[in-house]
Amino acid sequence: xxxxxxxxxxxxxxxxxxxxxxxxxxxxxxxxxxxxxxxxxxxxxxxxxxxxxxxxxxxxxxxxxxxxxxxxxxxxxxxxxxxxxxxxxxxxxxxxxxxxxxxxxxxxxxxxxxxxxxxxxxxxxxxxxxxxxxxxxxxxxxxxxxxxxxxxxxxxxxxxxxxxxxxxxxxxxxxxxxxxxxxxxxxxxxxxxxxxxxxxxxxxxxxxxxxxxxxxxxxxxxxxxxxxxxxxxxxxxxxxxxxxxxxxxxxxxxxxxxxxxxxxxxxxxxxxxxxxxxxxxxxxxxxxxxxxxxxxxxxxxxxxxxxxxxxxxxxxxxxxxxxxxxxxxxxxxxxxxxxxxxxxxxxxxxx
Amino acid sequence: xxxxxxxxxxxxxxxxxxxxxxxxxxxxxxxxxxxxxxxxxxxxxxxxxxxxxxxxxxxxxxxxxxxxxxxxxxxxxxxxxxxxxxxxxxxxxxxxxxxxxxxxxxxxxxxxxxxxxxxxxxxxxxxxxxxxxxxxxxxxxxxxxxxxxxxxxxxxxxxxxxxxxxxxxxxxxxxxxxxxxxxxxxxxxxxxxxxxxxxxxxxxxxxxxxxxxxxxxxxxxxxxxxxxxxxxxxxxxxxxxxxxxxxxxxxxxxxxxxxxxxxxxxxxxxxxxxxxxxxxxxxxxxxxxxxxxxxxxxxxxxxxxxxxxxxxxxxxxxxxxxxxxxxxxxxxxxxxxxxxxxxxxxxxxxxxxxxxxxxxxxxxxxxxxxxxxxxxxxxxxxxxxxxxxx
Numbered sequence: 001x002x003x004x005x006x007x008x009x010x011x012x013x014x015x016x017x018x019x020x021x022x023x024x025x026x027x028x029x030x031x032x033x034x035x036x037x038x039x040x041x042x043x044x045x046x047x048x049x050x051x052x053x054x055x056x057x058x059x060x061x062x063x064x065x066x067x068x069x070x071x072x073x074x075x076x077x078x079x080x081x082x083x084x085x086x087x088x089x090x091x092x093x094x095x096x097x098x099x100x101x102x103x104x105x106x107x108x109x110x111x112x113x114x115x116x117x118x119x120x121x122x123x124x125x126x127x128x129x130x131x132x133x134x135x136x137x138x139x140x141x142x143x144x145x146x147x148x149x150x151x152x153x154x155x156x157x158x159x160x161x162x163x164x165x166x167x168x169x170x171x172x173x174x175x176x177x178x179x180x181x182x183x184x185x186x187x188x189x190x191x192x193x194x195x196x197x198x199x200x201x202x203x204x205x206x207x208x209x210x211x212x213x214x215x216x217x218x219x220x221x222x223x224x225x226x227x228x229x230x231x232x233x234x235x236x237x238x239x240x241x242x243x244x245x246x247x248x249x250x251x252x253x254x255x256x257x258x259x260x261x262x263x264x265x266x267x268x269x270x271x272x273x274x275x276x277x278x279x280x281x282x283x284x285x286x287x288x289x290x291x292x293x294x295x296x297x298x299x300x301x302x303x304x305x306x307x308x309x310x311x312x313x314x315x316x317x318x319x320x321x322x323x324x325x326x327x328x329x330x331x332x333x334x335x336x337x338x339x340x341x342x343x344x345x346x347x348x349x350x351x
Numbered sequence: 352x353x354x355x356x357x358x359x360x361x362x363x364x365x366x367x368x369x370x371x372x373x374x375x376x377x378x379x380x381x382x383x384x385x386x387x388x389x390x391x392x393x394x395x396x397x398x399x400x401x402x403x404x405x406x407x408x409x410x411x412x413x414x415x416x417x418x419x420x421x422x423x424x425x426x427x428x429x430x431x432x433x434x435x436x437x438x439x440x441x442x443x444x445x446x447x448x449x450x451x452x453x454x455x456x457x458x459x460x461x462x463x464x465x466x467x468x469x470x471x472x473x474x475x476x477x478x479x480x481x482x483x484x485x486x487x488x489x490x491x492x493x494x495x496x497x498x499x500x501x502x503x504x505x506x507x508x509x510x511x512x513x514x515x516x517x518x519x520x521x522x523x524x525x526x527x528x529x530x531x532x533x534x535x536x537x538x539x540x541x542x543x544x545x546x547x548x549x550x551x552x553x554x555x556x557x558x559x560x561x562x563x564x565x566x567x568x569x570x571x572x573x574x575x576x577x578x579x580x581x582x583x584x585x586x587x588x589x590x591x592x593x594x595x596x597x598x599x600x601x602x603x604x605x606x607x608x609x610x611x612x613x614x615x616x617x618x619x620x621x622x623x624x625x626x627x628x629x630x631x632x633x634x635x636x637x638x639x640x641x642x643x644x645x646x647x648x649x650x651x652x653x654x655x656x657x658x659x660x661x662x663x664x665x666x667x668x669x670x671x672x673x674x675x676x677x678x679x680x681x682x683x684x685x686x687x688x689x690x691x692x693x694x695x696x697x698x699x700x701x702x703x704x705x706x707x708x709x710x711x712x713x714x715x716x717x718x719x720x721x722x723x724x725x726x727x728x729x730x731x732x733x734x735x736x737x738x739x740x741x
Contacts, residue, residue: 038441045437093486094741165480165527166432166460168487172468245436246464249457251556252433294427309390311429 012346017335018191021277022184025050028281029180040176046284047179048240050277052257053264054186055233057276059226060265062194064206065135067227068258069143070234072150073120075253077235078242079154079161080116082170085109090169097159109171113239117232123150124231125224132223135209147258155250166249174244182240186233190273193229198222267322271333278330282322283315290314381419381679383407383666384426384442385451386462387476391430395583395612396454399476399495400425401651402662402697403451405643416670417679428453428462435462443469448679449669451662454496456480456487457526463488472681474669477628477661479606480527481739484708491681493688493708495661495668495698497628499528501711502605503535504733505626507544509717510575510603512731517548519573521564521589523580525555532579532605538737540577548573555585565596575600581607587616594620606715610656614723623720627657628698630716630727639697657718664696699730711736 006014032043056070083098084107091103107115131142154161161167193199202222205212209219242248260283268279296305322330387397407421415421424445426438439450439462450466453459454477463473467489475483477496484492510518518540522533537547549571551564568576576593580586586608593602594617604625611631614620629640631647631654643663647654671694672687673679688708693700699713714732718725 037444038437041437041440045433090486094482096741163527164457164524164530165482166457166487168460168464168482172464241433245433245461246468247432247460249432 008346009343013338014195016338017273018187020336021187021274025183025187025277025281026180029176033176042284042288044174044176044179044244046280046288047176047183048174048237048244049261049264049284050183050280051179051186051240052234052237052261053268053280054183054190054273054276055230055235055237056261057230057265057270057273058190058193058233059223059230060262061270061272061276062199062202062206062226063223064270065139065223066262067143067230068140068262069145069147069150070230070261071253071255071258072147073124073231073234074238074241074257075150075154075250076120076123077113077116077238078248078253079167080119080235081109081112081239082167082242082248083160084112084115085171086167086169087171094168095162109173109243113236116239117235120235120238121228121232124228128224128227132220132227147254151250151254161250164250166247168247170242170246170248172243172246174240179240179244182236186236187273187277189229189233190276193226194273198225202226263319267319267329269326269329269331269333271328272331272335274335275329275331275333282330283319286318287311287315379419380422381416381448382422382424382442382446383449383451383669384424384439384445384447386426386428386435386438386442386466387451387453388430388458389425389427391428392584393428393430393453393455393458395610395656396581396607397476398654398656399454399659399662399665400451401647402643402659402664403476403666404662405646405650406663406666406697410666410670416673417677421666428458430458432458432461435459436465438462439465439473443471447471448681449474451476451665454478454658454661455526455528456483457528459483460488463492467491470681472669472684474665476665477606477658478528478709480531481707481709482527482741485706486741491685493668493685493703494710495665495696495701496606496709497699497713497715498707498709498711498736498739499531499605500535500538500739501713501733501736502626502715503532503537504539504736505715505731506532506577506603506605507536507539508733508735509624509626509731510577510601511540511544513601515575515601516545517572517574518545518577519548519568519571519575520550520577521568521579522550522552523555523578523586524552525557525581525584529555529579529581529605529607533577534740535737536577536579539733539735542735542737553580553585553589555580555589558585559588561589561592565593565598568593568598569596573600576602578602578604578608580604582610582613583607587613590620590623591617606658609658609718611653611725612655614720614725617723619723620720621722624717624728626715626717626731628713628716629657629660630718631657631659632718632726634727635716636729643697657716658698660698664698664701667696668694668701 083102134142155164201217205219264279264283269275290311293306385400388394411420426441428435428438450473452462452475456478459475466473473492475494478494479496479499481498483494523529553561601622608625609627631644672684675687676683689703689705691703701710714730716730717728
């Protein structure tokens with residue numbers, strides 16, 4: 001067989017699922033950047049969630065195995081980066097029992113973020129060796145147990161983490177644009193992974209594990225690879241969260257974030273990158289609209305305010321409705337379709 | 352599908368943009384904001400913001416501060432620390448010169464860090480962890496709370512004065528405050544007051560039962576329990592279980608078990624004591640405090656926690672510091688606050704220093720619960736406060 005360059009059509013169709021999502025995201029973020037600071041922060045928060053959800057998708061979406069343990073990698077990322085880039089003047093007072101190579105040193109936040117991703121990835125590799133042999137409910141409980149272990153160790157190891165107390169002093173460098181770049185980067189990695197040989201093999205095993213094995217796919221190896229990539233991306237989410245708020249706390253990376261990120265992925269549709277992105281955007285928008293409603297909306301001279309707690313109730317109700325009417329999520333596990341008008345404009349023949 | 356989602360998101364973004372059209376302060380007003388829990392399980396601990404509202408009404412009636420009327424704005428953190436940072440931005444965007452934050456280091460930090468990073472003063476309603484200040488947040492962060500070393504010392508010294516000798520220290524590990532309160536109680540007790548009969552832990556946010564720990568209390572020869580839990584966050588059921596197990600020795604707790612809102616959960620509770628900033632039961636010996644509670648009841652209905660006076664005290668402290676500095680500039684106001692030496696405020700005489708932005712020598716009111724009814728006993732100060740250990 002002779003190698004050949006892909007045709008224009010193939011190239012456009014190939015990057016379309018990523019390109020379309022990226023364009024939508026950039027447009028949305030650009031609109032938000034024109035709004036008030038509060039809206040920009042809400043959008044930044046949503047982008048950080050997007051990093052986490054897309055990271056989670058790289059494993060859950062491609063392998064079809066549910067993980068309740070990914071918040072552990074946010075924790076490893078958040079604390080890992082904090083150890084490296086919190087200024088010495090904070091560490092010397094609040095964390096005076098840190099080993100000297102951390103306590104007396106201060107690294108560039110970018111370097112700290114990379115190291116934190118590596119730190120989480122290393123743990124994902126080690127824990128993945130036994131866990132990736134499991135699937136179904138076993139994997140779900142196994143990963144949840146791992147989350148519990150990471151939580152208890154971080155909450156209990158006072159010398160290293162300050163225990164359940166907040167670890168303050170993280171340099172605040174995450175704004176809307178930093179979060180957007182991170183989100184686009186994570187989407188790119190996710191897309192490259194899912195279209196790679198390893199990703200396609202893993203997706204084959206998702207559809208039919210026995211058949212995938214029969215054609216020579218090493219399911220275990222493919223799952224470990226996706227678990228490590230996924231953990232590193234999710235860890236980046238933890239790093240961003242910490243450097244957005246200026247503080248990390250163990251309860252930030254436990255049950256609450258586990259369920260909201262899984263809910264976002266399931267609502268969008270676990271099977272596609274579009275599902276991860278659209279699920280995050282839709283849930284974030286609904287949550288923010290309900291929050292605004294709680295704060296009160298001015299209609300003429302009248303202020304309509306919903307009772308406190310509406311956000312949680314409304315969000316849960318909306319999720320339930322979406323799942324009842326679209327059990328496979330909003331996207332049904334498909335990427336965004338290539339629109340016919342664009343094909344015509346580029347002179348491509350319709351499929 | 353895509354178009355629909357896009358349209359919804361766009362509409363949402365536009366709607367959200369429209370929601371924040373409030374104008375910032377004009378020339379005649381200055382904005383004080385509160386980024387606190389108005390809903391969720393931390394909300395009872397942020398009740399002091401109502402004290403701030405009363406104080407602001409007083410200041411405005413007397414002509415305001417530096418000739419400006421104070422406008423009070425709030426934003427709900429929903430008891431979520433991460434949402435706290437957004438809430439702080441929300442009030443800062445409305446021009447807040449002072450940001451009141453949640454009555455706890457862990458829950459109040461994100462909002463306080465945000466205010467500090469924007470060069471504004473963050474005042475915690477009543478955080479007790481000494482990290483709330485220069486060391487843990489920054490030079491513009493203050494707390495109207497009493498530091499846990501002093502709170503633990505007052506609990507220990509008052510218990511000792513009652514003739515109680517063998518404490519069982521029951522430590523709640525849920526937040527830094529509840530943990531450190533137990534540690535400082537123990538440090539003060541073991542510094543010449545006696546030995547400890549036993550200790551154990553629970554987590555108020557996750558443990559629903561304390562059967563094992565309660566057996567250990569029974570097996571010890573303790574004659575009282577030092578309890579560091581928070582009544583509203585898992586503490587009340589544990590207290591109920593202690594009493595249901597037939598343990599009727601006195602229990603002494605900190606500020607977090609104050610209030611009347613949880614007493615129905617433990618019917619006929621007796622021999623229960625805790626420290627606090629005031630007594631809301633009509634028996635506080637300080638007239639100004641009595642007046643405060645009468646006005647509070649008139650304005651907001653029956654009071655729920657005795658520490659709501661701290662909110663009033665924050666406004667007193669801040670307006671005085673602003674008047675002395677002659678400006679709203681946060682750095683100048685912080686320097687004036689650092690000069691406070693036994694400054695008489697509604698929550699007690701308050702001292703700040705460049706190192707400590709939290710009180711250590713304010714006396715606290717001891718209140719008791721007997722047969723399910725609360726009453727005040729009297730104010731008590733510690734003669735010796737253990738050194739701060741982060």
